[in-house]
Amino acid sequence: MVGGISIRELPRKKYLLPGNPSCPGCPEALGLRYLGMALGDRVILVVPAGCSTVIEGLAPNYSMRFPIVNVPFASADAVASGVAAAKEVLGEDAVVVVWAGDGATADIGFATLSGAAERGDNIIHICVDNEAYMNTGIQRSSLTPYGAWTTTTWTGKKERKKDVPLIMLMHKVPYVATASVGYPMDFIEKLRRAVLIKGFKYIHLHAPCPTGWRFDPSLTVEVAKLAVETGMWILFEAVNGKVKISPPSLPYRDRSRRKPIRDYIKIQGRFRTLTDEELKKLESMVDDVWDTLTKFT
Amino acid sequence: MKLVVMHLTGNYAVAWAVKLSRVKVVSAYPITPQTTIVEKISEFVESGMMDAKIVRVESEHSALATVFGAASSGVRAFTATSSHGLMYMYEMVWWSAGARVPIVMAIVTRTIGAPWNIWSDHSDFMSQRDTGWLMMFAEHNQEVLDSVIQLFRISEDPRVYLPGMIALDAFILSHTTEPVDIPDQSLVDSFLPGRRQPYTFKSGDPITMGNLPSNPRDNMRMRWDVHKSLVAAKKVITEVDREWSKLTGRSYGGLIECYMCSDAKYFIIGAGAWVGDMREAVDMLRSEGYEVGLIKLRFVRPFPAEELAEVMRGGKGAIVFDRSVSAGSAGPLYLDTVAHLGALNVEVPVKNVIAGIAGVDVTYNDIASVVRSFIEEIESKGVVSNYVEWYFR
Numbered sequence: 001m002v003g004g005i006s007i008r009e010l011p012r013k014k015y016l017l018p019g020n021p022s023c024p025g026c027p028e029a030l031g032l033r034y035l036g037m038a039l040g041d042r043v044i045l046v047v048p049a050g051c052s053t054v055i056e057g058l059a060p061n062y063s064m065r066f067p068i069v070n071v072p073f074a075s076a077d078a079v080a081s082g083v084a085a086a087k088e089v090l091g092e093d094a095v096v097v098v099w100a101g102d103g104a105t106a107d108i109g110f111a112t113l114s115g116a117a118e119r120g121d122n123i124i125h126i127c128v129d130n131e132a133y134m135n136t137g138i139q140r141s142s143l144t145p146y147g148a149w150t151t152t153t154w155t156g157k158k159e160r161k162k163d164v165p166l167i168m169l170m171h172k173v174p175y176v177a178t179a180s181v182g183y184p185m186d187f188i189e190k191l192r193r194a195v196l197i198k199g200f201k202y203i204h205l206h207a208p209c210p211t212g213w214r215f216d217p218s219l220t221v222e223v224a225k226l227a228v229e230t231g232m233w234i235l236f237e238a239v240n241g242k243v244k245i246s247p248p249s250l251p252y253r254d255r256s257r258r259k260p261i262r263d264y265i266k267i268q269g270r271f272r273t274l275t276d277e278e279l280k281k282l283e284s285m286v287d288d289v290w291d292t293l294t295k296f297t
Numbered sequence: 298m299k300l301v302v303m304h305l306t307g308n309y310a311v312a313w314a315v316k317l318s319r320v321k322v323v324s325a326y327p328i329t330p331q332t333t334i335v336e337k338i339s340e341f342v343e344s345g346m347m348d349a350k351i352v353r354v355e356s357e358h359s360a361l362a363t364v365f366g367a368a369s370s371g372v373r374a375f376t377a378t379s380s381h382g383l384m385y386m387y388e389m390v391w392w393s394a395g396a397r398v399p400i401v402m403a404i405v406t407r408t409i410g411a412p413w414n415i416w417s418d419h420s421d422f423m424s425q426r427d428t429g430w431l432m433m434f435a436e437h438n439q440e441v442l443d444s445v446i447q448l449f450r451i452s453e454d455p456r457v458y459l460p461g462m463i464a465l466d467a468f469i470l471s472h473t474t475e476p477v478d479i480p481d482q483s484l485v486d487s488f489l490p491g492r493r494q495p496y497t498f499k500s501g502d503p504i505t506m507g508n509l510p511s512n513p514r515d516n517m518r519m520r521w522d523v524h525k526s527l528v529a530a531k532k533v534i535t536e537v538d539r540e541w542s543k544l545t546g547r548s549y550g551g552l553i554e555c556y557m558c559s560d561a562k563y564f565i566i567g568a569g570a571w572v573g574d575m576r577e578a579v580d581m582l583r584s585e586g587y588e589v590g591l592i593k594l595r596f597v598r599p600f601p602a603e604e605l606a607e608v609m610r611g612g613k614g615a616i617v618f619d620r621s622v623s624a625g626s627a628g629p630l631y632l633d634t635v636a637h638l639g640a641l642n643v644e645v646p647v648k649n650v651i652a653g654i655a656g657v658d659v660t661y662n663d664i665a666s667v668v669r670s671f672i673e674e675i676e677s678k679g680v681v682s683n684y685v686e687w688y689f690r
Contacts, residue, residue, distance in 0.1 A: 041501040046366070058511035067498050069369060070507030071362065072388050078359030082322060082366025082374070083498060085350045089321045089372050094500040112362070115355030 004189040010037040013065065020063035022055045025217025027181040027207035027224065028128050029055060034184045035097070035126070036065070038191035042095040044069065044083055048076040048109060050101040051135045052128070074108045076100050077116035080123040088122070095195055098125040102143035103133050105204075106164050117171040117200045124194050124201040127164065130209035138212040145232075146282050147274045150212075156273045160285050166292065168202040169238055175201040177237040181208070182224025183248050190237060190246075197239075206233045214269020223267065231258040231286050234293060243296040253294065261286065301479040307470030310438045310477050311403045312337035314445030315375050316347045317485040318401075322367035322374040324352040324360045328382040329415050330467040331405040335377060357382035361389035361402070368398045369506070371497040373449065375400070379467065380407035380421045387425075393460045394429030394523060396506050397495050399452040400460035401445060402430075406569070406620075407467045408655045416656020417467035419569060419620040423597075423629045429523040431461030431530060432598040434568040438475040440549055441465050446485055447537050453493045454537075457530045459523065466570035467656070484544055527599045534596060552601035554593040557583060558608050561590025563672055564615040564645075565664065566605075566634060568594040571620070571653065577661035578668060587672055594630060602637035609638065612645045614675045616668060620653045627651075627685045648681045652688040663690055 015036025022029040028051050035043065045066045047053060053070060057063035071079045076098045087094040105113055105127035113125060132150045133139040140150040142162040149156055169176045175194045179187035187205065194201040208223040210216065215223055227233035228248055235246035245253060252258045261283050265271040274282070305313065311334045315323065323342075325335040341347035352363045360376045368374040378386060383404060393400055404425075408418045426432060431451060435441040441463070448461040465471055496504060510516045535551035542548035557579050558564070565575050572593045582589045592608060592615075594601065609615060619628020626632065631649035638645065650667055653659040667688060674682065 044370075044498050044500055053509060056505060056508050059505075059508050059515065061511065062503070062505055062508070064505070065503045067500070067503050068505040068508070069366065069498055070505065071365075072392055074358060075362035075365075075389060075392075078324075078354055078362035079366035081352050081354070081359075082324065082363035082368070083370045084366075085322045085324075085352055085363070086367040086370035086372040086374075087499075089350055089367075090370075092371075092499060111355055112359050115359055118355075119353065121352070 005185060005192065007185070010188070011040055013040070015065045016055070017063045017065070020055055020057060022051070023211045023217070025210040025220040026055070027130060027209060027220050028052055030181045030184070030220070031128055031205050031207060034187050035191065038188040039095050039097070039195055042093060044094050044096050046071060046076050046080040046083065046096065046098045048100050048104040049073040049135070050104060052099055054135065073104055074112055076104055076109055077112045077123065077125060081116050081119070081121040084122045096123045098123060100125065100127055101135070102127060102129045102131060102141045106142045106162050114171065117168060117173050117202065120173070120199045122198055122200070124203065127204045128207045129204060130207045130212060132212050134209050134212045146285055147271055147278045149270045149273055156278065163289065165202070165204045169241065169243070169296065172241060173200040173202060174240050175238070177202070178204045178206065178233070178235050180206040180224045180228055180233060180235060182221045182228065183235065186235060186246055186248055212270070215267055219267065226259065226264045226267070228252070229259045230261045230264040231290060232261060232264055234290065236293065238296070243293065245297060253290070255287065302476050303479055304474045305438055305477040306333065306472050306474050307438045307441050307465045308333040308405065308472065309337050310442040311377065311445055311465070312341065313479055314442045316341050317480065317482060318373065318446050318449045318489055320375045321349050321372035322352065322364065323349055323376065324354050324363035325376050325378065326354055326357045326360045326382060328357070328379050330407060330471045331377045331379040331382065331403070333471070334403060334405070357386040358389060361386040361393065364400055365389060365393050365396070365398060368400045368494070369396065369498055371492065371494070371499070373492050375402070377403040377405065379405045380409055383421045383425065384409060390425055390428045390430065395519065397458045398460060399458055399494050401448045401452055402460065402462045403445065404462050404464045405467050405471045406464050414655050415467065417469055418654045418656060419464065422462070422464040423621040425462065426598055426629060429459060429527070430598065431457070431459055431527065431596070432464070433461070433596045434464045434594065435470065436570060436572045436593065438470060439477050439547065441470060442477055442479070443541060443545070443547060443549070446489060447541055450489050450537050451530060451533050454533045455493060457526050457533055458495045459526055459530070464569060469570040478545070480545060488540065488544060531599050531601070549595055552596045552599070553604050554595055555608055556591040556593070558590035558592065560588060562588040562613040563668070564590050564592050564609055564612055565618065565668060566592045566594065566615055566630065567618040568597060568630060569620060571618070571659055574659065574661040575618070575664055578664035581661065581665050582668060587669070589668060597630065597633070600633050600637065602641065605634065606638055606641040606643045609645050610643050614671065615645055615647045616671055617647060617649050618664070619649060619651050622651050622654065646675060646681050649685045650688050651685065663688070
């Protein structure tokens, strides 16, 4: 949505403190800051095993100004459902947010995510998608894209990326959106819209990881933007099942306006084994994702 | 005080206790033989008899996760499961104890596959004994109802602040109807104060629980604290039993209950529903002239080591009946018993009988015959020849 929030209106309070143990150029650190700017003190964060477990700091130190319920890997949405149920019973205001990686969202935590979505529990699930199990050292996940190197796919992943936002859309939840750390205002606006809706909300945040994707830590935002500009990542929003491509992605509905996927591939080390033939296959997969999504618009 | 007696299955006794305890969030996943607990609670809630929220989750792992979330956020919460359901939530069982969140869970004990089998043994329950939860058994349905209420009180005592689980045997208790006194709500309210817990997650209060420790020594200390609190719970359990007894006239002895122990030379030790059969066996053996007593282990965590030692010192022998086994070793109740008695210098020969596994029926006649042979062997030879016996009728 255009003309929503001005950066000057956003709170200056830091919800993720400087000096936290995230890697240089960490996209999760960006995402957590935007989350604080968007929702502030109302948040109770539920964090399953992942990079954020480390980013929040080593006890007795603590890098966050959110309350965090740390929970086992496959339990986050269920714990959040419990927190939300308690707050409803007590009549206390709280925005219960699951901050989960691709593993805790799409793989080990998938049943729990689907369960909470089907029940319509009043929580926001944010999938911080860095496209591999980064916290355990860059192993492939179901959200790793085709052709990407990881420490369990040495010659590149042979399978395509699972389309979790569409799967969540098919749960008929009231709010599904994608976002990117390269587009903070878009993400913040989406969070602020999601929070007004009662029920289950899903936001999939694309989070390019310099450590795992093998690019210079100064390029996180640039890589995130390239993902959108090449059409590799599509920003959209669906309120009550009605899909709208978000403004930053709008031009790229037209295939000819997209930058070449090669531009996105070549600045990352993880695609170094990708052959020209595999690149073609990846390009056709991207077209396929666009075709499927636009059918819902 | 108004006295209401109802005919309740063990599972319905649990549901009534949960209602009387004013639980606010319930979450569970169906599994035989637990299912009728949450069915009954759902009925209470949907008919307006109980003011609570039910979260109908997609698995047991999520059931305990939801209950953990609710309990850590400020309300009394409850779940129940059995067998494979408990195995599936195992990770959350540890997490809840480590996080020191008071929760009560009912375990309708059922054997574990393969093969599929729904009958009772204690394999599921006893496999949780290292987790840091308070763990207690019930012998009959009245004790089920009373103990669930007591367990909330013990779990939420600041000297304890740990979750607790109560075992009731599949079908023998869970689906068998017995007359049960339902205490008045005002009595339960006076016994069980409002929710108490060590910390509560709320918006605007940036606390965390469970993040990585910079020094593992702190983590070890947390585990030590769980242990110390379980040991400290012994006093709380005894106090709570006494107070409940004053209010209702029913006492279960706190940690252990002794039957015909004062002049006994031999002891039967057991836990769960078959303690009722053990009472019958004691009566039978006493009528035959055997000097036998029964020690019912009501709590297995904290393990009542000193309490057992005090009763058994000077005895001539004891048999521990286990309805589960640590394969390759012996029954878990036996292992705890001999380890602690040995360390406390109670020199009584102790035999382990492993019986009733996978729901194999065990009667008071079986128990009496095993005890008879044991006593005769001790009296004639002075030693136990087969100290871990698998009993098949």
